[in-house]
Amino acid sequence: xxxxxxxxxxxxxxxxxxxxxxxxxxxxxxxxxxxxxxxxxxxxxxxxxxxxxxxxxxxxxxxxxxxxxxxxxxxxxxxxxxxxxxxxxxxxxxxxxxxxxxxxxxxxxxxxxxxxxxxxxxxxxxxxxxxxxxxxxxxxxxxxxxxxxxxxxxxxxxxxxxxxxxxxxxxxxxxxxxxxxxxxxxxxxxxxxxxxxxxxxxxxxxxxxxxxxxxxxxxxxxxxxxxxxxxxxxxxxxxxxxxxxxxxxxxxxxxxxxxxxxxxxxxxxxxxxxxxxxxxxxxxxxxxxxxxxxxxxxxxxxxxxxxxxxxxxxxx
Amino acid sequence: xxxxxxxxxxxxxxxxxxxxxxxxxxxxxxxxxxxxxxxxxxxxxxxxxxxxxxxxxxxxxxxxxxxxxxxxxxxxxxxxxxxxxxxxxxxxxxxxxxxxxxxxxxxxxxxxxxxxxxxxxxxxxxxxxxxxxxxxxxxxxxxxxxxxxxxxxxxxxxxxxxxxxxxxxxxxxxxxxxxxxxxxxxxxxxxxxxxxxxxxxxxxxxxxxxxxxxxxxxxxxxxxxxxxxxxxxxxxxxxxxxxxxxxxxxxxxxxxxxxxxxxxxxxxxxxxxxxxxxxxxxxxxxxxxxxxxxxxxxxxxxxxxxxxxxxxxxxxxxxxxxxxxxxxxxxxxxxxxxxxxxxxxxxxxxxxxxxxxxxxxxxxxxxxxxxxxxxxxx
Numbered sequence: 200x201x202x203x204x205x206x207x208x209x210x211x212x213x214x215x216x217x218x219x220x221x222x223x224x225x226x227x228x229x230x231x232x233x234x235x236x237x238x239x240x241x242x243x244x245x246x247x248x249x250x251x252x253x254x255x256x257x258x259x260x261x262x263x264x265x266x267x268x269x270x271x272x273x274x275x276x277x278x279x280x281x282x283x284x285x286x287x288x289x290x291x292x293x294x295x296x297x298x299x300x301x302x303x304x305x306x307x308x309x310x311x312x313x314x315x316x317x318x319x320x321x322x323x324x325x326x327x328x329x330x331x332x333x334x335x336x337x338x339x340x341x342x343x344x345x346x347x348x349x350x351x352x353x354x355x356x357x358x359x360x361x362x363x364x365x366x367x368x369x370x371x372x373x374x375x376x377x378x379x380x381x382x383x384x385x386x387x388x389x390x391x392x393x394x395x396x397x398x399x400x401x402x403x404x405x406x407x408x409x410x411x412x413x414x415x416x417x418x419x420x421x422x423x424x425x426x427x428x429x430x431x432x433x434x435x436x437x438x439x440x441x442x443x444x445x446x447x448x449x450x451x452x453x454x455x456x457x458x459x460x461x462x463x464x465x466x467x468x469x470x471x472x473x474x475x476x477x478x479x480x481x482x483x484x485x486x487x488x489x490x491x492x493x494x495x496x497x498x499x500x501x502x503x504x505x506x507x508x509x510x511x512x513x514x515x
Numbered sequence: 516x517x518x519x520x521x522x523x524x525x526x527x528x529x530x531x532x533x534x535x536x537x538x539x540x541x542x543x544x545x546x547x548x549x550x551x552x553x554x555x556x557x558x559x560x561x562x563x564x565x566x567x568x569x570x571x572x573x574x575x576x577x578x579x580x581x582x583x584x585x586x587x588x589x590x591x592x593x594x595x596x597x598x599x600x601x602x603x604x605x606x607x608x609x610x611x612x613x614x615x616x617x618x619x620x621x622x623x624x625x626x627x628x629x630x631x632x633x634x635x636x637x638x639x640x641x642x643x644x645x646x647x648x649x650x651x652x653x654x655x656x657x658x659x660x661x662x663x664x665x666x667x668x669x670x671x672x673x674x675x676x677x678x679x680x681x682x683x684x685x686x687x688x689x690x691x692x693x694x695x696x697x698x699x700x701x702x703x704x705x706x707x708x709x710x711x712x713x714x715x716x717x718x719x720x721x722x723x724x725x726x727x728x729x730x731x732x733x734x735x736x737x738x739x740x741x742x743x744x745x746x747x748x749x750x751x752x753x754x755x756x757x758x759x760x761x762x763x764x765x766x767x768x769x770x771x772x773x774x775x776x777x778x779x780x781x782x783x784x785x786x787x788x789x790x791x792x793x794x795x796x797x798x799x800x801x802x803x804x805x806x807x808x809x810x811x812x813x814x815x816x817x818x819x820x821x822x823x824x825x826x827x828x829x830x831x832x833x834x835x836x837x838x839x840x841x842x843x844x845x846x847x848x849x850x851x852x853x854x855x856x857x858x859x860x861x862x863x864x865x866x867x868x869x870x871x872x873x874x875x876x877x878x879x880x881x882x883x884x885x886x887x888x889x890x891x892x893x
Contacts, residue, residue, distance in 0.1 A: 214833050431593075
């Protein structure tokens with residue numbers, strides 16, 4: 200009987216142990232984990248964070264064309280190093296070549312006319328001279344002598360006109376030749392071709408800037424344009440150090456050297472990989488030089504930037 | 516004397532069992548109700564708790580709970596990064612788009628857009644697939660319950676497609692994410708892709724998640740961020756509580772469960788209390804006899820206390836085991852996933868039952884102490 204009565208308390212004890220184990224096992228523990236990829240971190244005690252874009256130190260130059268026309272030859276591919284005045288691509292200038300021939304013919308024609316006028320003038324001068332050299336002036340009618348003088352003057356004027364015609368034809372030739380030169384689009388500086396969006400056979404509209412067909416820039420040194428929130432401007436230290444790391448690889452940190460600020464504070468363009476432009480706040484753009492870039496940095500890449508700064512007034 | 520008390524208790528088996536049943540079932544009912552209630556309310560903060568990579572949440576100043584957000588400026592991320600004591604800060608997007616399946620099912624989903632560069636907040640508890648596959652283009656991870664809602668009656672299978680706002684995405688993983696209060700399928704995607712799952716808005720940054728650097732507590736950092744940026748910053752625990760209390764305040768659930776809990780308390784109190792009181796009353800003769808042979812009041816007190824303790828111990832033991840079994844089985848029901856028996860509830864109810872039995876026995880005790888031995892002979 201004594202043992203029988205103890206069955207229930209013993210069973211209850213076992214039940215409690217079971218319940219305790221169940222609870223201990225099921226009650227979840229929240230363990231802090233590390234993000235899959237390490238996020239960007241600042242190395243400065245007081246910092247201003249910004250987003251920056253890598254750009255050539257010359258800024259990106261969207262090459263324009265004076266003329267409209269069909270492209271006949273593209274001399275570069277993206278990534279090529281180019282020197283100043285190197286021809287990047289050529290527009291079709293067959294029409295100009297034809298015009299050039301016309302101009303040349305016109306020069307020849309003007310020259311011929313000039314020569315024939317000269318011969319006529321020589322003849323007229325001779326006739327006037329012989330009239331004037333008569334010992335007896337009455338041998339020739341006065342009218343006849345005056346006519347010869349007028350003829351001389353007329354031919355002199357015609358000579359001047361034909362010389363002007365030569366000059367005009369030559370000027371025309373030069374114009375055509377300039378246009379032909381302008382059909383060769385050249386690089387404005389020593390740099391690198393960053394983007395080629397023009398192919399042989401494509402039509403290019405002259406003067407348009409909205410849709411750059413070819414981008415050239417000087418990528419050595421490489422610059423970074425950082426957008427600094429207007430609220431943080433007061434904390435900027437002049438010439439402060441900065442570091443930047445590429446998106447998705449925050450372990451790689453690049454040292455930046457201050458170059459200048461853009462003097463004009465502009466509305467911020469969204470840099471977050473979105474093509475739709477959205478204005479958030481105004482930002483001051485700081486230009487920094489990447490001190491030792493390597494081949495893993497590319498123009499147009501987004502970087503997380505941390506700039507050494509003054510503490511806030513509220514910071515302890 | 517203890518032995519006598521014990522024999523007295525188990526002497527009337529029917530009453531003994533009845534007493535144990537009353538205590539055991541009251542315990543079970545109370546533990547069950549309080550735990551289910553807490554589990555349910557806790558779901559309001561589960562999505563916050565599930566992000567284990569950071570412990571400070573930065574949000575728009577008037578945000579009251581997780582499910583309703585106002586977008587931040589993109590520059591706010593940079594502002595938070597500039598606060599001293601921030602180890603890192605990363606953006607996260609939360610949206611509520613509609614997901615469509617090829618066979619016409621649809622459901623509003625709670626989408627978390629994880630920062631593309633870091634995947635901070637990726638679901639670590641996976642049932643199928645790998646969260647690393649989120650790096651793939653147009654890929655999402657969905658929770659198991661969400662999958663079952665969108666593909667009813669079908670086996671879990673990776674590679675199925677969903678359409679959200681004309682974007683076709685592939686399910687690359689099925690997660691065991693902590694369930695949300697709203698029952699929406701939980702989808703994890705990358706930030707830039709999640710933006711396209713619903714119509715574009717001007718501002719699309721829902722939260723900034725931060726972690727304090729060494730030597731700074733999350734609470735301190737949250738305070739600093741609030742002070743310097745003017746945004747609202749809460750630690751994971753604070754934000755969880757804020758979300759839970761929003762639902763506590765604004766839904767009828769606490770009233771509903773509150774009534775159940777109060778009723779079970781009353782029933783437990785009355786039934787076990789009354790049974791125990793009756794038990795003592797019916798044993799008054801025995802107590803009288805004991806008094807007559809010279810047992811002191813102190814010993815009697817010990818006897819009654821021992822009896823009540825034993826009843827409590829056995830009843831609570833069985834009751835708690837019953838609750839534990841309930842919560843061991845309940846996760847197999849998908850709607851009750853991640854429901855657990857809170858240790859606070861188990862211990863609290865046990866303590867409460869001790870109080871109930873102490874009250875009941877004290878009522879009986881007064882009778883025992885006032886008892887005149889002569890009464891035995893009446």
